[in-house]
Amino acid sequence: MQAINIHNLQFTWPGADTPLLHVSELTVEAGEAVFLKGASGSGKSTLLSLLAGTLVAGAGTIEVLGTSLHTMSSRQRDRFRAEHIGIVFQQFNLIPFLTVLGNLRLAARFAKRTQEFSEDRAVNLLESLNLDSSLRNRRADQLSVGQQQRVAIARAIINEPEVLLADEPTSALDADAKEQFMELLLSIREMTGCAMLFASHDDALSAAFDRKVSLAQINTAQLVSASHV
Amino acid sequence: MFEVAFSSLLSRRGSVALTLASLTISMAIVIGVEHIRAQAESSFVRTVSGVDLLVGARTSQVNLLLYSVFRIGNATNNIEWQSYEDIAARSEVSWSIPISLGDSHSGYRVLGTNDDYFQHYRYGGSEALRLAEGVPFSNPLQAVLGSEVANALGYSVGQEIVLSHGIGNTSFVNHDEFPFTVSGILATTGTPVDRTVHVSLQGIEAIHLGEGSGTNGLNASEQLAGLEVDHITAILLGLNSPVAAFGMQRAINNYPNEPLSAVMPGVALAELWQIVGTLENLLGVISILVLTASLLGLSTMLLTSLRERRRELALYRAIGASPLFILLLIELEALMITVLAAGLAYLMVAAGFTVAGAWLSETYALVIEPWPSTPGIWLYILGAMLAAVVMTLIPASIAFKKSLAVTLQSA
Numbered sequence: 001m002q003a004i005n006i007h008n009l010q011f012t013w014p015g016a017d018t019p020l021l022h023v024s025e026l027t028v029e030a031g032e033a034v035f036l037k038g039a040s041g042s043g044k045s046t047l048l049s050l051l052a053g054t055l056v057a058g059a060g061t062i063e064v065l066g067t068s069l070h071t072m073s074s075r076q077r078d079r080f081r082a083e084h085i086g087i088v089f090q091q092f093n094l095i096p097f098l099t100v101l102g103n104l105r106l107a108a109r110f111a112k113r114t115q116e117f118s119e120d121r122a123v124n125l126l127e128s129l130n131l132d133s134s135l136r137n138r139r140a141d142q143l144s145v146g147q148q149q150r151v152a153i154a155r156a157i158i159n160e161p162e163v164l165l166a167d168e169p170t171s172a173l174d175a176d177a178k179e180q181f182m183e184l185l186l187s188i189r190e191m192t193g194c195a196m197l198f199a200s201h202d203d204a205l206s207a208a209f210d211r212k213v214s215l216a217q218i219n220t221a222q223l224v225s226a227s228h229v
Numbered sequence: 230m231f232e233v234a235f236s237s238l239l240s241r242r243g244s245v246a247l248t249l250a251s252l253t254i255s256m257a258i259v260i261g262v263e264h265i266r267a268q269a270e271s272s273f274v275r276t277v278s279g280v281d282l283l284v285g286a287r288t289s290q291v292n293l294l295l296y297s298v299f300r301i302g303n304a305t306n307n308i309e310w311q312s313y314e315d316i317a318a319r320s321e322v323s324w325s326i327p328i329s330l331g332d333s334h335s336g337y338r339v340l341g342t343n344d345d346y347f348q349h350y351r352y353g354g355s356e357a358l359r360l361a362e363g364v365p366f367s368n369p370l371q372a373v374l375g376s377e378v379a380n381a382l383g384y385s386v387g388q389e390i391v392l393s394h395g396i397g398n399t400s401f402v403n404h405d406e407f408p409f410t411v412s413g414i415l416a417t418t419g420t421p422v423d424r425t426v427h428v429s430l431q432g433i434e435a436i437h438l439g440e441g442s443g444t445n446g447l448n449a450s451e452q453l454a455g456l457e458v459d460h461i462t463a464i465l466l467g468l469n470s471p472v473a474a475f476g477m478q479r480a481i482n483n484y485p486n487e488p489l490s491a492v493m494p495g496v497a498l499a500e501l502w503q504i505v506g507t508l509e510n511l512l513g514v515i516s517i518l519v520l521t522a523s524l525l526g527l528s529t530m531l532l533t534s535l536r537e538r539r540r541e542l543a544l545y546r547a548i549g550a551s552p553l554f555i556l557l558l559i560e561l562e563a564l565m566i567t568v569l570a571a572g573l574a575y576l577m578v579a580a581g582f583t584v585a586g587a588w589l590s591e592t593y594a595l596v597i598e599p600w601p602s603t604p605g606i607w608l609y610i611l612g613a614m615l616a617a618v619v620m621t622l623i624p625a626s627i628a629f630k631k632s633l634a635v636t637l638q639s640a
Contacts, residue, residue: 096240
């Protein structure tokens with residue numbers, strides 16, 4: 001089964017004349033780690049939002065884990081996202097006024113997995129991400145940026161998602177922390193076997209991935225609009 | 230969601246505390262006004278029962294009601310004793326209570342009357358006066374105290390007290406010549422009776438007697454023996470048939486020997502309540518406007534917070550929250566503030582009336598229970614919560630709309 005399958009996707013902002021995205025084909029196999037290269041403003045975040053289902057495409061199909069997103073109701077998409085898709089951003093990954101545990105518990109809650117959620121499991125997860133378990137009751141906004149990004153990984157995989165989306169997750173980190181973060185992220189992938197779509201402008205990070213895709217190459221939106229002129 | 234809403238409010242404690250304070254004050258005003266209204270109404274209606282007519286010197290019916298029943302203010306004039314005897318002797322009259330007002334003891338009104346008072350006076354449903362201790366007065370120098378008088382001044386049966394002329398509690402004409410003995414103490418009624426010192430009609434004359442006593446050369450017992458009651462202040466009448474009240478009222482209003490007024494307590498109460506009621510409605514409207522302003526403040530605070538919470542709200546969506554969750558979260562925050570404000574306001578009102586209770590009862594003859602518990606109060610509190618929910622729909626629905634389509638982005 002493919003983790004992600006995009007076919008003839010087209011997305012136009014309401015009120016805009018020309019589409020921002022037009023992707024005829026993009027596939028991520030189950031367990032595959034794909035590096036999506038894209039400059040800022042190239043529509044990376046929009047593409048990830050479409051995959052996560054917080055934005056809805058105007059045309060084309062997006063299948064995640066074999067399920068077409070636009071056949072679902074908005075409520076089903078929210079539930080699907082909570083259960084099957086983990087997301088890590090550049091920053092602001094955590095609710096700042098909740099504790100580390102509170103953030104993890106909230107993520108479990110949206111996936112209706114509060115039964116499975118336990119403090120022990122959360123602490124194990126934190127420790128496997130090189131986070132001291134004493135941080136669990138610390139408010140998220142009291143952590144260092146590096147710690148926050150690692151808690152963000154924990155938050156993203158707490159519900160054991162099959163798909164992990166990452167949007168420039170290392171941009172706010174210094175070189176050492178960046179390296180450590182990438183190592184953790186890829187070890188997580190080995191540990192959980194989830195598919196990964198990692199969007200970044202930084203080519204240097206692409207080496208560790210199975211495959212590299214350039215958004216500029218697969219997005220034909222500009223060409224389409226140009227041909228209309 | 231509870232944990233999230235609570236932590237969220239805690240993280241914005243500055244603006245939340247100010248909003249909470251404003252909401253608490255306005256809810257305290259609403260609860261306080263409603264509480265006073267309910268309490269005033271019930272103590273009002275409870276004060277007198279079973280009296281068909283109040284009779285006094287010619288005056289307005291509200292004034293007559295105020296001084297004869299509530300013991301507030303003064304009579305414009307007295308009634309001749311002869312008039313009382315004429316009226317009491319009429320065939321329609323079942324019973325009559327003569328009362329004579331005008332003096333005070335430590336700020337409590339002294340009321341002269343006779344045994345009929347203890348036999349016929351009714352309050353509340355139609356409860357009779359009951360002596361908690363002792364017996365009714367049987368001579369001019371005995372007094373029966375209302376329960377609050379006895380409590381506040383620490384008097385007990387058998388104690389000697391001095392009654393002075395005038396209604397202030399610092400009268401300088403304070404004669405020790407005729408000390409009164411407490412013969413009995415009434416059980417609590419929750420009416421002005423509790424704040425009254427009852428003596429016989431002759432007892433009232435005895436107090437007046439003290440004023441000029443140095444000059445006439447008689448000793449105290451001789452003076453007492455010669456006491457005659459010439460005037461009283463008002464009469465409470467019970468009739469054989471309530472239907473007779475109208476005819477009787479007309480007869481008294483046209484009494485040939487002196488100008489008298491007769492009023493039906495129910496009619497006078499209604500008129501007085503109407504005067505008070507207008508003020509009360511005004512207060513009610515003002516308190517609701519104040520509450521509305523505070524709720525708008527709450528709504529504004531939440532609306533303003535949406536801008537700084539843009540990324541927080543987008544993050545909820547990213548980890549699987551529905552737009553409805555966002556709406557409910559904002560609503561829950563508003564509701565938590567409102568519930569807390571209602572609780573604080575309730576305690577504030579209770580504390581306020583606990584502190585001010587004695588003063589209110591002395592100054593305005595208002596007996597106010599400190600803990601509001603009428604259905605009206607709960608209705609107002611419930612209404613405030615409902616209003617909070619409705620007004621919060623403004624920021625909550627804006628947040629809802631904005632989170633329908635969210636671009637998950639880092640920056």
